[in-house]
Amino acid sequence: MAMRWRQLLVTVLLFCVLVDQAHFRKAVVEDEPTVSGGGDGKPVPVIDCAGLCGVRCSRHSRPNLCKRACGTCCFRCKCVPPGTSGNREMCGACYTNMTTHGNRTKCP
Numbered sequence: 001m002a003m004r005w006r007q008l009l010v011t012v013l014l015f016c017v018l019v020d021q022a023h024f025r026k027a028v029v030e031d032e033p034t035v036s037g038g039g040d041g042k043p044v045p046v047i048d049c050a051g052l053c054g055v056r057c058s059r060h061s062r063p064n065l066c067k068r069a070c071g072t073c074c075f076r077c078k079c080v081p082p083g084t085s086g087n088r089e090m091c092g093a094c095y096t097n098m099t100t101h102g103n104r105t106k107c108p
Contacts, residue, residue, distance in 0.1 A: 047074065047078060047079075047080070049070075049071050049074035049075060049080065050067075050071065052070075052074065052080035053066075053067050053070035053071050053074055053080060054067065055084070056070050056080055056081070056083070056084060056108060057070055057084075057108060058084060059084045059085075060084075060108065066108045069106055069107060069108055070107065070108050072106070073091075073095055073098055073106060073107035073108075076094065076098070077091055077092070077094035077095045077098070077107075079091035079092065079094070079095055081095070085108070088107065091107075095107050
C-alpha cells in the first residue's frame, strides 16, 4: 500500500514540473521579440544595433567613429537606416534631428 502512495506522489510531482516547464517556455517565447517602453505604450522591437551599424559603417572612412555614433543613435531611436549612406529620413525625426555638441548631425 505504501508503494502505491509513493508512485502516485512521484507521478503528481512529475506532472507539476512538466506543466511548470511548459508555462515557463511559453512566457519566454512571448517576451523575447519586443521590449516595452515606447512612449506611446506600444512595444518596441528589439534590433541588433551592433550588426546593423557594422553594415551601415562598413564603407565609412572612419568606421570606429561611425559605429560609435551609429550605436548611440540606434540605442536611442531603435532604428538604423538601410544601406551604407543616405536614407536617414527612413528612421524619422529622432534619427535625423539628433546633433552633436557642435550642432552637427550625429547619426550616420
